[in-house]
Amino acid sequence: xxxxxxxxxxxxxxxxxxxxxxxxxxxxxxxxxxxxxxxxxxxxxxxxxxxxxxxxxxxxxxxxxxxxxxxxxxxxxxxxxxxxxxxxxxxxxxxxxxxxxxxxxxxxxxxxxxxxxxxxxxxxxxxxxxxxxxxxxxxxxxxxxxxxxxxxxxxxxxxxxxxxxxxxxxxxxxxxxxxxxxxxxxxxxxxxxxxxxxxxxxxxxxxxxxxxxxxxxxxxxxxxxxxxxxxxxxxxxxxxxxxxxxxxxxxx
Amino acid sequence: xxxxxxxxxxxxxxxxxxxxxxxxxxxxxxxxxxxxxxxxxxxxxxxxxxxxxxxxxxxxxxxxxxxxxxxxxxxxxxxxxxxxxxxxxxxxxxxxxxxxxxxxxxxxxxxxxxxxxxxxxxxxxxxxxxxxxxxxxxxxxxxxxxxxxxxxxxxxxxxxxxxxxxxxxxxxxxxxxxxxxxxxxxxxxxxxx
Numbered sequence: 001x002x003x004x005x006x007x008x009x010x011x012x013x014x015x016x017x018x019x020x021x022x023x024x025x026x027x028x029x030x031x032x033x034x035x036x037x038x039x040x041x042x043x044x045x046x047x048x049x050x051x052x053x054x055x056x057x058x059x060x061x062x063x064x065x066x067x068x069x070x071x072x073x074x075x076x077x078x079x080x081x082x083x084x085x086x087x088x089x090x091x092x093x094x095x096x097x098x099x100x101x102x103x104x105x106x107x108x109x110x111x112x113x114x115x116x117x118x119x120x121x122x123x124x125x126x127x128x129x130x131x132x133x134x135x136x137x138x139x140x141x142x143x144x145x146x147x148x149x150x151x152x153x154x155x156x157x158x159x160x161x162x163x164x165x166x167x168x169x170x171x172x173x174x175x176x177x178x179x180x181x182x183x184x185x186x187x188x189x190x191x192x193x194x195x196x197x198x199x200x201x202x203x204x205x206x207x208x209x210x211x212x213x214x215x216x217x218x219x220x221x222x223x224x225x226x227x228x229x230x231x232x233x234x235x236x237x238x239x240x241x242x243x244x245x246x247x248x249x250x251x252x
Numbered sequence: 253x254x255x256x257x258x259x260x261x262x263x264x265x266x267x268x269x270x271x272x273x274x275x276x277x278x279x280x281x282x283x284x285x286x287x288x289x290x291x292x293x294x295x296x297x298x299x300x301x302x303x304x305x306x307x308x309x310x311x312x313x314x315x316x317x318x319x320x321x322x323x324x325x326x327x328x329x330x331x332x333x334x335x336x337x338x339x340x341x342x343x344x345x346x347x348x349x350x351x352x353x354x355x356x357x358x359x360x361x362x363x364x365x366x367x368x369x370x371x372x373x374x375x376x377x378x379x380x381x382x383x384x385x386x387x388x389x390x391x392x393x394x395x396x397x398x399x400x401x402x403x404x405x406x407x408x409x410x411x412x413x414x415x416x417x418x419x420x421x422x423x424x425x426x427x428x429x430x431x432x433x434x435x436x437x438x439x440x441x442x443x444x445x
Binding site for chain 1 (some may be wrong): 287292295296297298299300301302307308309311315316317319324
């Protein structure tokens with residue numbers, strides 16, 4: 001089993017905790033589901049408990065909650081205007097969910113749900129689905145103007161429309177792959193460097209001295225991953241805001 | 253669905269691969285494929301994601317966000333109210349300063365006029381007193397001059413008689429005979445002219 005510990009892929013394995021089957025689908029409660037529940041509970045409890053005193057002058061933790069709230073609120077207002085504020089709960093939920101999931105994943109032995117493409121893809125489809133449904137609900141077929149920019153000569157139109165359609169379709173892919181790949185790559189790198197520390201220090205005194213370098217690297221990478229965890233949640237939320245802006249104002 | 257058929261094709265070799273690996277110590281849950289791309293886990297992850305994220309969304313929308321928004325709104329209201337009150341108080345303070353300065357200016361004006369009146373009255377009084385005293389002095393001067401002139405006149409009159417006496421006694425001594433009084437008086441008068 002010692003080989004498993006160094007295996008950088010080991011941390012992404014899905015383990016069934018409570019096997020459940022509905023029809024032919026396996027919907028077992030897995031470690032991934034457990035950490036989704038943990039993410040939701042941690043994020044919700046943090047937001048709920050830090051604001052329970054409703055102080056006029058906020059304490060530190062209440063300030064954190066308020067900062068997150070106002071941060072996402074301003075982001076959405078800047079990108080999509082005041083009309084976009086109807087999506088504030090969605091964007092704030094996405095931001096908090098992704099952020100807390102990323103941060104929880106940094107704790108050793110914790111599973112990172114955002115390192116699974118299906119999870120990030122599910123969130124991206126939720127965003128694009130909201131954009132499409134709301135876009136057609138609000139503008140009807142006028143939503144298709146999104147694919148027809150103003151001021152393009154007629155003979156270029158088929159090409160431009162094709163490009164616009166492709167770029168729209170690739171949005172959920174890029175949105176989900178960006179988050180997934182960042183978390184996956186970060187955790188693999190961390191694991192590889194930590195693995196070096198373990199294998200080198202098994203080689204005796206010289207190995208222990210040599211393992212200082214990968215250890216320092218692992219520490220630095222942890223700091224970097226902390227930044228990436230926040231940054232990717234931010235990027236996900238910003239792009240969500242921009243796509244929602246398209247749903248609100250389809251004509252360029 | 254085509255995904256499941258593709259998945260079935262994929263898992264068949266994968267399962268055998270997993271079997272061969274299990275003898276070399278790889279855990280049984282390893283499907284041989286890279287775990288994040290293992291479609292067998294997709295339904296479970298999607299379902300649990302939908303459940304957990306859905307509940308999270310509802311919780312934030314119903315409970316957490318109204319509370320946060322409420323806290324921030326109350327604070328903003330309070331701040332703007334405090335600012336309003338502060339500016340109102342500042343206005344009152346400014347008005348009080350302006351009123352004070354106006355009163356001060358009036359008081360100064362009053363003080364000036366009172367001082368002016370007082371000095372005018374004092375000057376007038378001094379003037380009248382001065383005039384009265386001057387008049388008295390003039391009167392006394394006139395009286396004194398009259399007295400002097402009367403004394404002078406008397407003295408001049410007496411000078412005549414003294415001169416007559418002296419002249420008659422000189423004549424008596426020189427000539428030895430008595431000169432008549434009228435002659436002497438006429439002679440003195442002619443000399444005195």
